[in-house]
Each structure stands twice: as structure tokens, then as C-alpha cells.
Amino acid sequence: MVPRRRKAGKLKQPKSETIQCPKGDQLELAQVNLDKDVSPSASSPPFAIHSERSTAEQHLKTSLPLLLDRWRIKCLLRCYLMKLFFLPEYARVFDGDIDGVPDDVKHLSIDAKSIKHVGFESLERFRNLETLFVTPTPGFYVDQVPRDLFLRLKHLRALNFSGSHILELPSSFGNLKLLRYLDLSYTPIKRLPDSIVSLSNLQTLRLKNCFKLDGLPEKIGKLTSLKHFVFDILGRSGSMPHGIGNLTSLQTLSNFFVGTDDGCRIVELKDLVDLTGSLCILSMENVSSFEEAREVDLSNKKLVGLYLRWSTYRECDAVKEEQILQYLKPSLDLEELEIASYGGFKLPNWFSDPSYVHLVDMKLYNCMNCECLLPIGKLPALRFLLIDGMDKLERIDEHFCRDGEDQQYHAFPKLENLTIQYMRQLKEWTGIQNGDFPWLNKLQITFCPELHSLPVLSSLDSLKRLELSCCPNIKYSREIAHVPNVFIDGKKSLVHLKS
Numbered sequence: 165m166v167p168r169r170r171k172a173g174k175l176k177q178p179k180s181e182t183i184q185c186p187k188g189d190q191l192e193l194a195q196v197n198l199d200k201d202v203s204p205s206a207s208s209p210p211f212a213i214h215s216e217r218s219t220a221e222q223h224l225k226t227s228l229p230l231l232l233d234r235w236r237i238k239c240l241l242r243c244y245l246m247k248l249f250f251l252p253e254y255a256r257v258f259d260g261d262i263d264g265v266p267d268d269v270k271h272l273s274i275d276a277k278s279i280k281h282v283g284f285e286s287l288e289r290f291r292n293l294e295t296l297f298v299t300p301t302p303g304f305y306v307d308q309v310p311r312d313l314f315l316r317l318k319h320l321r322a323l324n325f326s327g328s329h330i331l332e333l334p335s336s337f338g339n340l341k342l343l344r345y346l347d348l349s350y351t352p353i354k355r356l357p358d359s360i361v362s363l364s365n366l367q368t369l370r371l372k373n374c375f376k377l378d379g380l381p382e383k384i385g386k387l388t389s390l391k392h393f394v395f396d397i398l399g400r401s402g403s404m405p406h407g408i409g410n411l412t413s414l415q416t417l418s419n420f421f422v423g424t425d426d427g428c429r430i431v432e433l434k435d436l437v438d439l440t441g442s443l444c445i446l447s448m449e450n451v452s453s454f455e456e457a458r459e460v461d462l463s464n465k466k467l468v469g470l471y472l473r474w475s476t477y478r479e480c481d482a483v484k485e486e487q488i489l490q491y492l493k494p495s496l497d498l499e500e501l502e503i504a505s506y507g508g509f510k511l512p513n514w515f516s517d518p519s520y521v522h523l524v525d526m527k528l529y530n531c532m533n534c535e536c537l538l539p540i541g542k543l544p545a546l547r548f549l550l551i552d553g554m555d556k557l558e559r560i561d562e563h564f565c566r567d568g569e570d571q572q573y574h575a576f577p578k579l580e581n582l583t584i585q586y587m588r589q590l591k592e593w594t595g596i597q598n599g600d601f602p603w604l605n606k607l608q609i610t611f612c613p614e615l616h617s618l619p620v621l622s623s624l625d626s627l628k629r630l631e632l633s634c635c636p637n638i639k640y641s642r643e644i645a646h647v648p649n650v651f652i653d654g655k656k657s658l659v660h661l662k663s
Contacts, residue, residue, distance in 0.1 A: 280305075348371055370395075385405070449478050629651075
């Protein structure tokens, strides 16, 4: 990101002629807490003054060095930022005031209003420009780039058009051989130039919320330096280009659409061993066999988010989908898990494996053939659970909280929010023991028209909010009198119906 700077042409240098930062000092900004004043002149030191002098002296000896170190780091940081802001290589332009920007500027942020006033042509004199950030301005739209712009700005390393109205990039874009970062997010761009595949140094490509993008260049597999690739639904094509598996340097891949042709199958993910962050795999119905799923080996990829989605309207082979999902077991680094439109009769056992100590969020959408639930209550860190659209599930019992092997633990020890909705055949929910759900704060049950029995809610001491909608057969009793906020069909309830 380009640092902020005052309006170009009116920038004043600080009073001191030069600002020297000590060489070799590495500022770990993520570890510096600037919310508190830690300078030695602070009025109240962060330790207690005890009555005994020896105790106070001991605190002084241990605390003062820490305070001085933090104060020194803060001074270094301020010095570094002042030097950065006043470097002539950096400029920020708004309201069209571009005349004062020196020709040798390297990093430029300019708003869309200025581009409309002075045109892209005014940027051609900045032949050493390495960073160009065009910021959106309400009421001013940048939708076209001159054909020859990138013939002159050959030194660009970072280009950000996010939030603009760019419809396409000129073919001269392929001349940016040094480009490492490209962000076209939140634009109506329809296609990328084929010349993009010649950018051998490109490391980051962001296409988030580019919903009009019809597809990606077929030879995108040539971008072998690419490390971060973020995009959403690919317009009407809904398929990946061939050769994603060649991008073995990828660390971030937001989505992967499974195809049926060679070069588009799920096995393209096999060699992407450096993947981290979150990955959404769509069109899961195109995975041909469990052997393909096993070959992908998601367990050796340090993903923190995994989202698996089948198409809603299709003919499903329940047994085949069970086998496939069983072999898509992610690593134990997982924090979020979501599946949608899965057609198996049951979920794989790894869904309830207590070894997933980082898993905090699970969402199960439209698992239309699932007839039972696993003991998800064994997950030690789960905080949010949503179960939606299990049309064949008729009963939630003690197996939801625990299996038959160990009856001693408290189920769902960290769960805060539980949502159960659109369960057309669900008739009863039982099996909660004292001590289960010790942190449950919110329980929401929506559109379960056959549900007539709830577990003993009086044991849920932590419950603060209960929402019941379109559940006409549930009878409410005094056992929910301890819940301060009860909403029935969207209205806050002041009285409970008799059991």
C-alpha cells in the first residue's frame, strides 16, 4: 500500500534537514503496541507502587528496562515513518494537483477525479514509476486505459485499479515484465488480455468480486511465479483454465472449479503443497472417484478454511460422495469448515475428530441425504455451528454430543452459537446432559415444522438468546424462564406458553 502524503506540490520538508534512522534496527511493527503511551515521561508508570521500599525498587529494576526498550522502538518507528512520508519518491495526488510531482517519482497514488481532469497521458513522464494506485472517487469513473500507457511505464511493479470501472486492459499490458502485483478487484472488467501470461514475475493477482469476468486466459499456467491468486465466480464459464497445477508456488488460491477435462480435474491441486489460508472447491460432483480425492492429499496443505460445494440440482451417487469426502480430510490447522449440497448418507468420521483443536466454525448446508449426525460435541474449540437443510434427519440424540466410548466429557465445551434450520423431518431433540454446552449464548431454531420436543433447556445456564421461528409444534414451558431474550416468530416473548 502506498503511504499517505500531502497534496503534491505543497509538501513541506521537516525542519531538520535530514532524518537518520539507525541502520540494522528491524522494526517488528506487528509486535509494537502503540495504543499506550510508553514513553518515560508518562505520568503513571505501569506498575504498582508498594508501601515497602524494597518491593518498589525491585519493580523499578524489572520494569524500567522494558519501558525504555518500548520507548526506543516507538521513537524509531516515528523516525522511520517521518522519513518515509517525506521521501520524494512517494506522492499522493488528489483534485488534479499533479504539477508538483517530480518526474523521478517511484510510487504514486492518484484518485479517479484527478485522472478525469488530467488524463492518463499526464502519467507518461513518470518513466521510473514502480507503483501506481488509482483510488476510486464517488461520481468519477475510470473505465479506459490508453493503449500505449504501459509502453512507457515499463518499470511498474505494482498496479492497483481496484474499485474503478475498468472494462479491459490494453494488449500493451504484457510489456510490464517487472510487474509483481495486480489488483483489479471490484471492477466490471470482462476479460484479461492474453498477454498477461507473459508476466513471468507476477506474484499476486487479485480479481475479487469481478462478477462480469467471463473467464481466465487459457495459458495462465505459465505464471509460474504466482503466489497469491484471489478471484470469485468466473462469469458464465464456471470453469478453470488448464494447468493451474503448474503454479506450484501458489500460497493463496481462493477458489477452484473442478472440471472433467484433463488439466482441470481436482488432481491439479496435488502439487500445490504451499497452499495456506482458505480454499473453496466448487463443482465437487465432477470429482470422478475417491482415488482422485486421495491423490489431492489435502492433509499436507496448511489450510485454515475449507469450503466444499456440490451443485444443488444433480443426480447424486451417495456412496461415491461419501468415499470422496472421506479422502478430502484437511490438515489439523483447520479453523473453518463448510460443506454444501453434499449427497452422502453420513458424514465422514474426521468431522468429529477432537484432534482438530483449532476448528472454531462449522457450517453444514443442504446435506439432503444425511440421516444421522456425528458426535460433533467432541470438537474442543468449536464456537459456531450451523446445520441447515438436512431433510432426512428425524432425530437428534445423545450421539450428537458424544459417542459410546467416552461418556465423561462435557459436550460442546466452547460452543457459543448454534443454529438449526430448515429441517423438514426433524421431530425431536434429546440427549443433553448437565454440563453440556457450558458457553452456549445463542440458540436459533428455524422452520422445523415437525419438531415437538426440545432437550431440557434449563440446564443451559449461559443461554442468553433463544429464537424459535416456524416451529408450531413446540410447547414452551418454565424451563426457559431463565433466558432473558426469547423471540418467537420474530417477536420478543414476554410470557411462555404452558407445556
